[in-house]
Amino acid sequence: MTHELLTIGRISVDIYPNDIGVDLEDVTSFGKYLGGSPSNVAVAAARHGRRTGVITRTGDDAFGNYLHRELRKFNVDDTFVSPVKEYPTAVTFCAIKPPEDFPLYFYGRFPTAPDLQIKAEELDLDAIRDAGIFWSTVTGLCQEPSRSAHTAAHEARPQSGLRDGQYTILDLDYRPMFWATEKEARAQIVRILPYVTVAIGNDKECAVAVGEGTPDEQADRLLAAGVEIAVVKLGPEGVMAKTRTERVISAPVRVKTVNGLGAGDSFGGAFCHGLLSGWPLAEVLDYANAAGALVASRLSCADAMPTPDEVTSLLAERGRMAPGQFVPATYAPEGAAL
Template structure:
């Protein structure tokens, strides 16, 4: 398959409560879902009609079988998902307490390692990675060997002049402190990858770990100085900002009633990739991604909750923010590429 988006990294079974607003110890029943940020991003982009795949590993167990089945159900290529006999498939529990804006995560089967951290560089299909229109990875994949060197090898395989051929390499600055010895270690590993990255996406804390504390503009400028072409800084209640060497755009938040804040960032990521591939102006890419993230925040699950393009454009229309580019008027990937590279 010629992938429009190929992701690498974490996959898990998400066990989410059916009882909303109570602590985990008081939950009576749960639902089971595909999870893991890079896997969710692949699902999100597939919902927008994109050809996607994920490079990851599961346990050689029933939960691994379930994750293969779910990926195929969502139209995500699972041919690069392989089993690890030594470690069980990771499972993630959460409590959902929207009234307090708390969605704590509890990771099981990730310590001392997890199957998706057992990706080996020598087993990568570098041609598939090289040819993907967008290659997506996360900082979490850098936290441990052999995944760390596999991620570096994958990034090094990408063309350094990507934008001229309509390609993007995205680093999700997704920083989870429980997977790292220190922020210093994480910053050192991010510094190894950034020269190979054309797009970096993160919130204030994640950007601070990557390039140091500062204002959103200062953090974006540091990412650009490190070689990134598009720096995306999430501003929380103020929306999201994207900056290139010639452009700065801000997308205001799309208000919804939050049910589960988990997964909104993955929906944002998949929709952001869809916008890049569609060749939309950066401002419209951000608006579309913002709305896609808001929709998932208003739903219970993550992968199962990823919206269709029609659902995203409908929400934007309701908010008076729908523009022609969302209806398919974007020209080519070079429309964004040239603006970022100039």
Template sequence: MTHELLTIGRISVDIYPNDIGVDLEDVTSFGKYLGGSPSNVAVAAARHGRNAGVITRTGDDAFGKYLHRELRKFNVDDTFVTPVKEWPTAVTFCAIMPPDDFPLYFYGRFPTAPDLQIKAAELDLEAIREAGIFWSTVTGLCQEPSRGAHLAAHAARPRTGLAEGQYTILDLDYRPMFWASEEDARAEVAKILPHVTVAIGNDKECAVAVGEGTPDEQADRLLAAGVEIAVVKLGPEGVMAKTRTERVVSAPVPVETLNGLGAGDSFGGAFCHGLLSGWPLAQVLDYANAAGAIVASRLSCADAMPTPEEVTSLLAERGRLVPALAGAAAVPSHTTVSEGAAS
């Protein structure tokens, strides 16, 4: 089976409080959800009708069984999800303090976690090679054997241009607790970037990858490293995507934030859907922005991933360009300039 999207890396059980605006020590009840950024991205893409799978590992325990069950529930292929006897399935707690405070507490990830025990020799390189999009994160590079597996997977991918419709995406997802230093992370990212078609990150993540600078300077450095689409998230200013010939900025889609933790994963799954659909870059960004906003307005991550109908409905409500209405009258929500004007 050829996957339209195949992700690799982190998976966990997310334990999120049902009590909103309460410190974690005072929470009285919780909900249990599938978590882990690459796994959430696969779920998000599956919600958009894409054939998605994930390469990861869980503990050989009840939580591992739960994660298999959840992946299947969301129509994500779990063929490449295998157990590790030595380490328990990782669990992540958070507190939910809207609008912008969502501290995470990782358990079962130190000194290692099952999803960091992915081994190069166990990879199905043909499946990785054939996938329409292969998605990985910087977190997967933080220790061996996962680091070697990620390098082997990226080396197996064909180096195709945008015209071929096959993409290798690196989520610059930098989490300092998993690294000795930013310099160590930057060195590992530098090894991967020549194999990457698209890089996605916020200002801090881009700074770790290619150094401090303006969003345009960071995007230019990613392009110089071999990336063909550099996506820099601008926080309240929206998101920018830049190629060697185009610069697009998509304004944010305002919503009342409940839990911002899954918004980036929803953005990622929707972004993949837009690329696979062959939409113009501006349209891909608008759609992904709306998908991320929807999840930010909801409690959970994987369970909150929107359907295409929900995304297009929000875009229409906000007067934004809807994919099905391309060419019809709509309020422009992005600007596109030539490379010369963007510098």
């Protein structure tokens, strides 16, 4: 099977509290979900009808079996998911204290985790080469052997960029607990950016990758590094995407936040769906923004990923049109004022 989207990297069991608005020590019951950003992105795109798969590793244990079952439930190909006997499946706890406080607690990731044991010689480079979109994260570069596997995967991708209708996306996804210093992370990002056609990150993640600056300055540095589309998340101001010929801003889709942890992964899966659909960049952003907002308004991540009907319904409720129906007022050619 040729995948429309193939992701690589983190997977875990997310343990989320059923008690909202309290500290973790006061939670009395929890729910169990599939987690890990690249795995969630694959689930999100599958909810939009895309053929997706994930390259990752679990422990050889009951939680690993659970993750296989969940991937299959969400129609994500688990062919490239295999167990590592030496390490248990990673587990992530969080507290849910909306609207902005969602602290994460990682277990089974130190000094390493199964999904950081992906080895270059184990990769199916043909599957990676043929995928419409290949998605990776900065976290996968934090240690060996995962770092070398990510490098080999990126080197296998077509280097002609957007002309082939294929995309290699790097989620800048910087998490300081996995790195000794920001300098170390930046060195690895700089090495991988020449193989990337799309980079996605918020202000802090872009600052680690290419330095502090305005969103436009950060986007321009990503483009100068070889990226074709730079996506900079603007927090409450929405999200900006920039290419060498256009600059697009999508205003936020306002919702009541329940759990903001899965919003970025939902955004990513919907963004991939929009690229694969051939929509204009402005429409891709608006659709992805709405998909992210929907998950932010729900408790879980993977289980909360929306369908296309749910995304277009939310856009309609907010007076915003679905892809193919509008020319957004937020579009401006590069250099023009908004």
